[in-house]
Amino acid sequence: MTTGSGEPDLPERVAAPPRPGERTERLLGLLFLLMASRHPVTKATIRQALPDYAASPSEGAFERMFERDKEELRSMGIPIQTVEGTQGAGGIDGYRVLDQEYALPEVSFTSAELTVLGLAAQVWEQASLGPAARNALRKLEAAGGTAREDSVGVIARLTTPEPSFGAFLAASQARRPVRFDYRRPDEAVPTQRHLEPWGVVSRRRHWYVVGRDRDRQAVRVFRLSRVSGKVMPDGPEGSYQTPDAPDLGALVAQADSDSQHRARIRVRSGEAASLRRAAAAVRPDDPGWDLLELDYGDDESFADRLVGHGPAVQVLAPQALQAAVVRRLRAALAAARGAS
């Protein structure tokens, strides 16, 4: 049996090599200290109170250690207040954590609701928000009850294969400008871009970041799979405003073309099911063939879609679309001959 009510055992730290867990212990000590007092605690008090700080060889070493620890606690979401000029002693800053700002408000979930939360946490299971979702679930379960793991016949997953996802999301939430290298598919080398990110969007199985491009002075959309290298901070947090409730999904969708043209194509019976579903009209043509009318936006991108059907699809009109398909078929033939 072990109990915490025994003699506190404070190891001698001055000469001891760092051991795993020591920093956690120090962070926990700092948190208790900042939560314990109604009054803000000055750095001098903090340095005396925690053995690691007291043992630091210089004021500068202590300052660096303390700043790092303070940032670590803040990055976990611990609301450390900086109170300027406490104790009337002319400009000495103090720090504190108020209980009502620290604690999750009272909330309780039914067993069925916890199961839904469990399913929600699993959505990110294989993605970069997985640890955040699990942490959140543990906090919400603290009030009692546990998510049951029985299936309700619906399973959802989001994947984030792009390593830049977390950086763009964090920067968007903190309103922090970023810079990154970006390579468009038609460019051989990446170029550096400067962005005020508003948020990330999943559309048709790709992630995008939307924001204000500082070089172009306009709203731009970037596909995360085309970002190369690291996303770097490019300014302080909170240094720009995001529009009120921007429809990020709509901004990404705008990149897609509209329907302005109508094509007439012949399709072999039983083939090209996807074109048939998209067609405005389908009627029988010669035996073995159907005639389809389809609305589309851009000749070149619609030709990309048609050409794959090979001999099962023939473009009758318009002429520009037919020419685009023929050009592609000739290129494919030449490439295939070169390869074989």
Place this chain on the structure above:
Amino acid sequence: MSSPAGAGARLSRLLALVPWLLSRPGITLTEAADHFGVTTDALVADLDLLICSGPGQQHGELVDIWYWDDGTVKVLDPQSLGRPLRLTAEEAAALLVALRVLAQVPGGHDRALIDSVTAKLEDAAGAAAAGRAAVSVTVEERVDPAVAECVRRALDEQRALHIRYAGAARDQVSERVVDPVALLSVDGRPYLSAWCRSAGASRTFRLDRILACDLRDEPAAVPAEAAPPELGRDGLRPAGAAVTLDLLAGARWVAEEYPVDQVQPRAGGAVRVTLPVADERWIVRLLLRLGADARVVSPPQLADRVAAAAREALAAYPTPSDSEV
């Protein structure tokens, strides 16, 4: 912009652990360790650290927890850690976005329940709930409501289904009898995971490609050997023969769009990729589309198939000069 690791991650666990144990007096060490995904030894190390901590070092100023190595845990005095830490913007966004995705999955699951969870979570998250605005998941695949309802009933009543399915590989419609297992949504796209009697194997069907759906008057019979639904992008990748292509700059999107096993840079900005191909007709369609931007490396007979398809297709159009083809 850093991820919690090491000391920070452990402290997060400690802060969640105390209130969690507090509301479950007498829970076993094993259960608690399982729940937090750590070994019993790691949990005991966490408890050892906690009981040496507090606002002071005097009796009554330390966290007090009773625990036995093979027994139960009870928090006697949590000090100021009795309540869990507030949700961060990232944590709130993770759960709120996931709830919205679950609500958007077609099917008849309990949306009122998802709404009530969302409302409570928004209240509890407070200002952090605004973090959700930075993530948007577009669910745009058009699913026939009749198909969604039919699939939902089949799952509820555990009945077999007859479907007309527009497969992507051949772009042809097939008729199949399937035994439904679950509805999946991966990156906003809905799927039915089922045992396909025609194929004699587990298959994943895109809901927006199910053209018609009929319930059959027989119970679903998923064989015991059927693989469980595979989730995530890798679960949906095709199994099949490896095809190797050289992609020029104009075709590099292929490596982004489809699951590829290897990407090697080549001279002149090209890349060499190897990808699994379940159906040859699919890769022939892709190569027709890529035209001059792609070259077949292997298998060589694939290039012959592409050439034959292109020649046959071109025969339908007037040719400015025969020598060109």
